[in-house]
Amino acid sequence: MAENxxxxxxxxxxxxxxxxxxxxxxxxxxxxxxxxxxxxxxxxTRISSAFGNGWRKVFNVYAKLLFALDSQLFPYQSLASSWQQYRDQYLLQQGSKTALIFGSPHQIQTNAINIITGRHFGAKSESEFEFVWVDHHFALCPPHRVIICPYFDYRQLTNARIEQLSVYINQFVQNK
Structure with missing residues (x-):
């Protein structure tokens, strides 16, 4: 649970x-x-239609990321045959073990992987966590399982960067 x-x-x-x-x-x-x-x-689908293409991209990138994770560590690929099917039938629903959190990234759940989307938004948390910038796109704080990554948009979080992010997440879980 969300530690109060x-x-x-x-x-x-x-x-x-x-x-x-x-x-x-x-x-x-x-x-x-x-x-x-x-x-x-x-x-x-309703949110994407009502609030624009940017939200569709956020949901798509989130589902693609889940499907890029090691299936031995994460069950997402066993629930659906594609990331699109997972997005439509499971993402952000009860029991999915996924959340899209609006607001302050200083509120983290220590037993979860915490991903902060957007370098500028993530910079607001740099004083609270000891991040190590591994490159221009990603910063890691392994003790708290927090990652700063590019915003969930195709141009910023490309397929190659989704794969890179999935490696960091897999490592956090394996080194638990």
């Missing part, structure tokens, strides 16, 4: 992989959230 910390966002409140994002869909439905709300089947 307040999280606002979408997904499973008992997450293993939490993605912290600075923005949220611009509507009263999301700005009034006071906790993590599980999505239902069809919500990702």
């Amino acid at each position: 910390k307040i999280y606002r966002g979408l997904g499973d409140s008992d997450f293993n992989i939490g993605v912290f994002i600075q923005n949220e869909p611009d509507s009263a439905e999301f700005s009034s959230l006071t906790s993590i709300q599980a999505l239902q089947s069809g919500d990702i």
